[in-house]
Amino acid sequence: MTAGSRLPEGSYDAVWASPGRVNLIGEHTDYNDGFVLPFALPHSTVVAARRRAEPGWTVTSEQTGETVAFQDEKVEGWAAYVAGIVWVLREAGHDVPPADLWITSDVPFGAGLSSSAAIECATMAVLVDLIRASGGADLPMQLRPRLAQRAENEYVGAPTGIMDQAASTLCRAGHALFLDCRSLATEQVPFDVAEAGLAVLVIDSKAPHAHVTSEYAARRRSCEDAAKLLGVTALRDVDVAGLDDALAQLDDEVMRRRVRHVVTEDQRVLDTVAALRAGNLRAVGSLMTASHESMRDDYEITVPQVDTAVRVALEHGAYGARMTGGGFGGCVLALVNEDEHESIAAAVREAFAANGFAPPDSFVVTPSAGTRKISR
Ligand code: ADP
Ligand code: MG
Secondary structure: OOOOOOOOOOOEEEEEEEEEEOOOOOOOHHHHEEEOOOOEEEEEEEEEEEEOOOOOOEEEEOOOOOEEEOOOOOOOOOOHHHHHHHHHHHOOOOOOOOOOEEEEEOOOOOOOOOOOHHHHHHHHHHHHHHHHOOOOOOOOHHHHHHHHHHHHHHHHHOOOHHHHHHHHHOOOEEEEEEEEOOOOOOEEEEEOOOOOEEEEEEOOOOOOOOOOHHHHHHHHHHHHHHHHHHOOOOHHHHHHHHHHHHHOOOOHHHHHHHHHHHHHHHHHHHHHHHHHHHHOOHHHHHHHHHHHHHHHOOHHHHOOOHHHHHHHHHHOOEEEEEOOOOOOOOOEEEEEHHHHHHHHHHHHHHHHHHHOOOOOOEEOOOOOOEEEOOOO
């Protein structure tokens, strides 16, 4: 889609786009105060706004085909992602001008590519634009992810970390975003796959997500309990050098494996950043595959579909492959030679058919820009 192309005709007071994202590496490290390394997708959500004279807001989504009007009442359903941003901006002391909003997106919903952060961050961008135009204060990009996360946690009611909103707001084309989830410090790390003759293939496993919420809560609790037993603020405070000592202090075999995943995964993010800084993109492949094995064997969050996609991609020449996202379904990323993505995707489709799995989707992505203004 050309960003903005499916908006109703006419002029707008503000039009902004925010992308979906994938996480290159660093899974289930965010709530352990650790490291993540997402990059923005070429897929984005566009939000366009027109000031209106009457109080309140309306939002129309091309994807849901609905218009929802709201003022001070609590909104449920998809429009909560928009109303939550109005709410959080007002909570932060901004005077949000009344407006009509239109939304269109090519980020798939619920595939772990963060269509939720895309709609939140683009909504925030247009509203900040309207606030500024009416004489209000600016809201620097660096401060926006926290507010958008708060809207998703407290207004929508989804317990997500900060990664999605940080990626959708701050990413740069040709880079991955190295994010320290404790300090919120960020660094743009060069990740120009095309220049290296490579491609990142995304395979949407289409596996039905089952028990995600309860399993997520269980993993999170296990990490918090382990941190308490180890006397640290978060598992971030255990490093690979201290891992054996830490594991020796834990009696529970399952908890030991959860800790091992988180501690080694933080190190894999650091190693990936070092490889990218050195321009050694192919070396990232083995770190991705090690991350997948850790999620499969120690964190136990993969399902047969994603394990199959990873195995088949590797057998057909991928440098590395891993599930990305919270787990129990979702997408796989494979780092492949630019001229091999089609044959690898075809091999995965065949393997899915042979195993009786629903057909997967696949597409190639390039690290793209974060939140940006669209001129219309
Ligand atoms: P993900 O972020 O992985 O795509 P979530 O469940 O966190 O999955 O967010 C998806 C939800 O966000 C959708 O079910 C819908 O409620 C809302 N949403 C995202 N994009 C749009 C859009 N373009 N129009 C309406 N609602 C949207
Ligand atoms: Mg989401």
